[in-house]
Amino acid sequence: MDIEDILLEMKDTSELMVDLAYSALLYDNEEIARQVVELEQRVDDWDQEVQKKAVERAIDDKDVEKALVFIRLADSIETVADGAVEIADVVLRDIEPHPVVAAALKESDTVIATVTVPTTSPAAGKTLGEMKMASETGMWVIAIRRGDSWIYGPDENTLVEQGDLLIARGPVEGGRELRLYIEA
């Protein structure tokens, strides 16, 4: 990947991490907090990769300033990701849950839910559009984790596979319906 492509991946990942970290906090959801912690490794690796490629490119084009901009940018994005991880750590490290934080911060009518697609799921092998999940359950899939890779902002053409971890947002009652629908 080019430096620019890596930076774009880093941007998308850090935005997802912040989104997930606050969701984990608001709904006291340790599963989502763990996803945030795991995502950090990717951002760290990309940060190293940008540094390496930026210096290599500078050797070619002699543009020191540009190399430093790339490096600063990658470090800045990593700081955003670090903040997300710190928030996730608050969720994970609490010996007892602190419902006062969650209750006070909780937005009135939205939840975030995770569900893993079982082998037997009617959803496996369908696109999100074919599943009509958004219209049936009110839940929008914001990200899909597939093994070690992630799909951010999937759309109606995104194919769902068995084993996928779906992260979805929607109305309070949608979380249960999502599970019924996917695990049916």
Place this chain on the structure above:
Amino acid sequence: MDIEDILLEMKDTSELMVDLAYSALLYDNEEIARQVVELEQRVDDWDQEVQKKAVERAIDDKDVEKALVFIRLADSIETVADGAVEIADVVLRDIEPHPVVAAALKESDTVIATVTVPTTSPAAGKTLGEMKMASETGMWVIAIRRGDSWIYGPDENTLVEQGDLLIARGPVEGGRELRLYIEA
């Protein structure tokens, strides 16, 4: 404000800062980058405030653990905000613009635009709903700065006043239409 309310404000502000910082970067927009830098002061102040109130509350309720959770949480949110400021700094500190970064990162069809509502604007004194701006220009107002205060996620009932700085997102051609509409 209670600690919980401050944390909610910090969360919303930090999310806006990340959003604005990446927008400033993608569109090489120094005005938006400056807004990010200014917002940091609020997050810093709130962080201090949470620390103070958390210790005060601990004196009352003797719950050391809860106080530390509040303090860790505020610090974590501040780290997210710091990352946003670092990104904004990349935009502001560049001696020459680095269109290669902006061009590579730019999403295909969306822009972010800022416009200050002049005294003579037909928009002043109207709600966003009455202005029909979203349907006329395709631009959605994501935040409004009014003097030293901010309105995040305004809705159709939000009143626009002269002097407001509107930050809006939408299709490429919408930025110019927004300006024509607001500054008419």
